[in-house]
Amino acid sequence: MVRLLRHDLHALTGAYALDAVDSAERERFERHLQRCQSCEHEVRGMQETATRLAIAVAEPPPPGFKATVLAAAAQTRQHPPVVDSRPEFAVATRPEPGAAPEQAGQRARHRHGGARRRRRFRLAIPVAALATAVVIALGVVVGVQQGRLDQAQTQQRAAQAQQRELTAVLSAPDARIVSGTTTLGGHATIVVAASLDKMVFTAAGLPAQPGARVYQLWLVTPSGQATSSGLLPAARGGAAASLIAAGPPAGDEVAVTVEPAGGTRQPTTKPIVALSVPT
Amino acid sequence: MRASDVGDDAGGTGPTRDLDQLLAQVARGDQLAFEAVYDRLAGPVFGLIRRVVRDPAQSEEVAQEVLLEVWRNASRFDSSRSSATTWVMMIAHRRAVDRVRSATAEVQRDKKSAAATMTLEIDEVAETVENNFERERVRRCLDSLTDIQREALTLAYYGGYTYREVAGLLNVALGTIKTRIRDGLIRMRDCMGVTW
Numbered sequence: 001m002v003r004l005l006r007h008d009l010h011a012l013t014g015a016y017a018l019d020a021v022d023s024a025e026r027e028r029f030e031r032h033l034q035r036c037q038s039c040e041h042e043v044r045g046m047q048e049t050a051t052r053l054a055i056a057v058a059e060p061p062p063p064g065f066k067a068t069v070l071a072a073a074a075q076t077r078q079h080p081p082v083v084d085s086r087p088e089f090a091v092a093t094r095p096e097p098g099a100a101p102e103q104a105g106q107r108a109r110h111r112h113g114g115a116r117r118r119r120r121f122r123l124a125i126p127v128a129a130l131a132t133a134v135v136i137a138l139g140v141v142v143g144v145q146q147g148r149l150d151q152a153q154t155q156q157r158a159a160q161a162q163q164r165e166l167t168a169v170l171s172a173p174d175a176r177i178v179s180g181t182t183t184l185g186g187h188a189t190i191v192v193a194a195s196l197d198k199m200v201f202t203a204a205g206l207p208a209q210p211g212a213r214v215y216q217l218w219l220v221t222p223s224g225q226a227t228s229s230g231l232l233p234a235a236r237g238g239a240a241a242s243l244i245a246a247g248p249p250a251g252d253e254v255a256v257t258v259e260p261a262g263g264t265r266q267p268t269t270k271p272i273v274a275l276s277v278p279t
Numbered sequence: 280m281r282a283s284d285v286g287d288d289a290g291g292t293g294p295t296r297d298l299d300q301l302l303a304q305v306a307r308g309d310q311l312a313f314e315a316v317y318d319r320l321a322g323p324v325f326g327l328i329r330r331v332v333r334d335p336a337q338s339e340e341v342a343q344e345v346l347l348e349v350w351r352n353a354s355r356f357d358s359s360r361s362s363a364t365t366w367v368m369m370i371a372h373r374r375a376v377d378r379v380r381s382a383t384a385e386v387q388r389d390k391k392s393a394a395a396t397m398t399l400e401i402d403e404v405a406e407t408v409e410n411n412f413e414r415e416r417v418r419r420c421l422d423s424l425t426d427i428q429r430e431a432l433t434l435a436y437y438g439g440y441t442y443r444e445v446a447g448l449l450n451v452a453l454g455t456i457k458t459r460i461r462d463g464l465i466r467m468r469d470c471m472g473v474t475w
Contacts, residue, residue: 011454014461015442019376020435022443042465044361049468051365053436054372056417059326061342062335066317069343073313073350081306081354162310216307230308245308263307265354 013039017046071161075197077246080227081265165244169193169200182206182256182273190254190275197247199277201254203232209258216263217243220253220274231263232256250279298363299356306354313350320364321346324371331375331439341378345371376439420470428463431456 009032015021016029033040169175172193179189186205193199201217209215215232229245248254255271298319304312325342332338348370356366421429427449434445446456467473 008454008457011457011461014464015435015457017464018432018435018460019372020440020442020445020460022441045468045473046464047361047365047369048473049464049471050372050436051362051368052413052417052467052471052473054327054368055323055364056414057326057330057437058322058413059329061321061325062339065325065339065342066321069317069321069346070310070314072343072347074310076347076351078306078308078351079354228307230310262303 010036010039013042014046017043017050067161071165074161074165074244075246077197078227080225162244165198166200166242169196169198169244172196176278178275178278180273180275183270184258184272188256188273188275190277192247192277194247194250199245199247199254200242201229201232201245202242203256203273206232212261213258214261214263215256215272216259216267217245218255218257218267218271219245219248220255220271221249222251226255226267228263228265229254231259248277250277252277299358302349302353302356302363302366305350306356313353316349316367317346320349320367323364323368327368327371328375330437331372332378337378338375341374342371345374348374372436372439379439416471417467420467423470424463424466425459427451427455428459428466431459432463432467435460 009029012021012025012029016026021029033043170191170193172195174195175191175193177189177191179187181187182203184207186203186207188201188203188206190202191200203215206215217229217232218226219229220226229248230243232243253274253276255267255274257267257269257271259268298316301312301316301319305316321342324345325338328341328345329335329338332341345367349367356363360366361369421433424432430449431442431445431451434440434448435442438445440448442456442460443453445460446453449456451459
């Protein structure tokens with residue numbers, strides 16, 4: 001391809017901002033962008049402008065689409081942020097930007113492989129009994145949220161979807177259950193359905209945290225890399241707090257830490273409980 | 280979704296921060312926050328993809344991919360690089376364009392007829408209360424462009440064509456199309472008062 005002059009490259013800002021370039025040109029222009037601050041500034045303004053063009057053609061998605069997307073998201077593992085690893089969760093391999101984190105995890109697992117011993121104990125609680133507890137806990141969460149009337153309907157739909165999901169996990173033929181006590185009292189239980197790639201986490205008897213602190217759930221790979229699985233909903237009146245999350249790979253640990261309100265990207269305190277995901 | 284929610288986004292006002300925050304919550308696996316993001320942006324995402332891809336079933340497929348990418352990659356959104364809405368719309372447009380370009384490789388689209396109908400499309404958009412305001416403004420600003428600027432811009436963005444294809448469709452020299460797209464976008468930016 002003919003080498004473009006600087007002037008020609010600069011004129012590409014518009015076409016680039018609209019994705020109207022082929023992949024070779026895109027690459028070349030992106031290299032140019034790293035050195036050309038004024039181009040970068042111009043491109044950003046153009047990208048924001050293109051957003052207005054998108055908003056102008058907004059169209060409601062077909063019925064049922066929302067439920068499909070939300071359900072799919074609930075089953076999709078999220079990518080961790082691209083950050084430096086903390087020393088206490090030292091990691092040999094950090095996923096490359098864009099690389100599937102699962103692959104990095106698998107590499108790490110492969111290395112540490114069978115040497116890992118299971119030190120968490122399992123309890124054979126009948127799944128049905130646990131199901132009842134979890135459903136009640138979710139009912140509490142939904143009841144609180146329904147106070148916000150404007151969102152009540154969508155939240156109810158979400159709650160119903162959540163309930164279906166929950167039932168699916170708990171009744172999966174391969175559902176495995178692991179339970180343990182926390183250092184703050186109370187106990188935590190996970191039910192993992194590998195076939196659905198989902199997990200239900202529930203904790204009962206945890207002390208209520210003051211407003212500025214929350215319980216945060218983590219998946220921790222054998223090499224110590226932690227990925228947030230979300231915050232536990234605040235439990236009222238000693239009720240259980242439950243969460244449905246993407247299924248952790250066997251050999252990972254599910255851990256809970258106490259974190260500042262809003263949660264953190266990486267754990268900043270020692271886990272109050274860590275449960276090994278059964279194989 | 281209210282027009283002001285999305286309309287003000289690029290201006291760096293309340294809704295922007297709000298959406299930034301929601302994405303941060305989404306990054307932590309908060310499904311309710313994801314639903315709130317969906318409620319804000321699913322309309323623009325779906326509408327834009329429909330415009331580029333056309334086929335309803337395929338559009339739905341691409342829109343789902345886009346929204347799941349938002350879910351998966353929320354932790355990688357960087358508010359210093361773009362507004363949250365723009366981050367999502369860039370993913371949507373890129374995916375839509377990828378879809379039609381790979382489809383083009385298999386079946387050549389009828390470019391001439393596409394060129395003939397494209398400029399009318401901004402008028403065909405279904406009237407909905409949510410986007411009335413923004414659409415009016417976009418329409419007004421598009422009207423202020425020269426014909427070739429407007430055609431080049433809509434073919435590139437809503438049509439998903441490369442500027443080389445646009446040059447072919449409009450029978451205009453490559454260099455001319457490049458600058459027309461750029462000039463047109465700059466005029467749109469100023470007309471709509473976009474700052475970031």
